Amino acid sequence: MAAQRLVIIGGDAAGMSAASQARRLKGPDELEITAFERGHFTSYSACGIPYWVGGQVDGPEALVARTAEEHRARAIDLRMRTEVTEIDTAGKRVRVRDLDPPGSAGEQSVGGTNGGTDDDTDGGTDGGRWERYDRLVIATGARPLRPRIPGIDAPGVYGVQSLDDGRTLADSLGEDPAGLDAVVVGAGYIGVEMAEALVNRGCRVTVLERGEQPMSTLDPDMGALVHEAMCGLGIETVTGAEVTEVRTGHDGRVTAVRTRDAEYPADLVVLGLGVRPETTLAREAGLPLGASGGLITDLSMRVRGYDDIWAGGDCVEVLDLVSGRPRHIPLGTHANKHGQVIGSNAAGGYATFPGVVGTAVSKVCDLEIARTGLLEAQADEVGLRYVTVTIESTSRAGYYPGARPMTVKMLAERRTGRLLGVQIVGREGAGKRVDIAAVALTAGMTVEQMTALDLGYAPPFSPVWDPVLVAARKAARAVARDMSGA
Structure with missing residues (x-):
């Protein structure tokens, strides 16, 4: 029996995670994998670009997790500087063109096979050619506004x-x-x-x-x-x-x-x-898009209505577990998880991506900025009623050297006390505390339940009451007052 052919559009986080996971599950005799990437780099950390530009890290090689050659060594036919210009879902094929002329300095060796190329090739680097697929992955990312x-x-x-x-x-x-x-x-x-x-x-x-x-x-x-x-x-x-x-x-x-x-x-x-989903190809192919312009997929990351097409990364919408609505949240963490799920399913396995709570962390110089869950405006948009509290605390015990201030804001649903969102702004030690709230949101915890969380404590790491728990205590009291009408 001939090997099935998996074609991937996009050679970064979601696309190459899907390729790698599919290869772990199926050998080249069972599944031929071809990926097309229009750029010069593959499997890289876009999140690291500001730190390369700023001089904190070397680049660009230091930001590449796996090179094209390393992917090819695992029997993944990765074709760099190759752009997909059209998807033909009825004919199960994609049209591609080479961005560098043969023999140019930008041309990458492709390795692998070319067994998927159709005979109706137009020829030449501008005309392009058709490549067939049995299963297709769209991982076209996002574009800056x-x-x-x-x-x-x-x-x-x-x-x-x-x-x-x-x-x-x-x-x-x-x-x-x-x-x-x-x-x-x-x-x-x-x-x-x-x-x-x-x-x-x-x-x-x-x-x-x-x-x-x-x-x-x-x-x-x-x-x-x-x-x-x-x-x-x-x-x-x-x-x-x-x-x-x-x-x-x-x-x-x-x-x-x-x-x-x-x-x-x-x-x-x-x-x-900011960015928008890069779904021009998908739109022209008639694939379903959401309000954000991102592709609509099911829990298996399969494009709705198409059994043989999956999509992941910055070009899709995902389910917000707190609001229950789809959102476009372009993050590398999600893209890699999408790729794992897609690779498993495209190779005949089974995996799902349940959704996200909207966690993100950043910094500007020594200021750390973090959020998870809903903002006030987002809660208003979906009709949730809530209480908010804001507290000031420190990253360590106040008497311990190096303690830095932080501000924590928390949203909790009225009547139920369900945690809806947390925002943190502070200095060293502030940002990653948002992970406590992210876990609580995923578990559907109330702020009252959060106050009993058994978090690690020692003066160099936290006050006796962690700032997130201080906010949870204050939010629980606010919910109780709201219930009593006080």
Whole structure:
């Protein structure tokens, strides 16, 4: 019996995790695996790009978990610099084209077989060719948002999504970028991390955020703490700033960024406005998309309505276990888990991805920022009624050297006391405490139940009452008062 052919579009976290897991379960005699990646790198940590640009880690090689050659050594036919341009679900084939001409410096050796190529090849690097599949995995990731304003595509304006993007930005900074004016547009996770990277390289950094506060992934009152800290770190952070134009000089390069109220000098501009699912191929193929533009899948990560197509990573929507609604949450942690599930199912096994609670952690210089579960606006959107509490505590026993302040905000459902969300802003030792809340959310715990959690304690690590538990105690009292009408 001929081997089945698994084709994967996208060679990063979800795609290559799926390929690796499928290969663990089925040998090449049973399952032929071919993956197409349009970039120069595979299986890399996009989350590490700000730390490479900022000089804390070497790159790009240090950010690659497994090279193309290592994948090929495991009988995975990985074809770099090869773009999929069309999916034909009826014919069970994909159209691909080579991005580098034969013999060019950018061409990668592909290894493996080419047994899946159809005979109706158009020929040439521009015309492309059809490749058949028995099973298909879509792992096309996400694309950075670019506002439609004058000058947004000028030289000196950078999106940061892939290692290729990171390399372009790092090369533009050169050996000594000290004194350059850098403007970061958007103050989400990527925006604040890139602001830190550029500060570390000696740039003068301005962050422009159109919202009320930086970090729209936090409630505004917690975002205000981030705003204050960023300004204290020497990062000029302007809120309520809607960018209207990127100005350029005679050579076409960026010179400034304009908002409705002011103009900021810029030698370079970094876009930190977030991302959207890259589902152009899926949309053109008629595959089902959700409100966010992400692919809709079932618990096995199979695309709804298609028994032979799976999708994972930043191009899909996932179930929010707290709200019960689908969301687009582009994180490498999810992508790798999606890939494991997809690889198991595509190879004939069984696995599911139940959903997420929306946990994320970041930092800007020594400020740690974390959240899990719902924000107030998200709880309002789904009709949940809740109480909120905010507490101030320290990362260690107050008398122990190095104790640093932190603020914890907690949302709990009215009447039931079910934990709905936690946000933490603080210094060293603050961010990873959000994992306590993430586990509690996943388990569906109430804030009263959380107060009895048996957490580790010693003065170098925590006060006697961990800050998360202090917040849980205060939230439990707030729920009780709400129930009594006090």
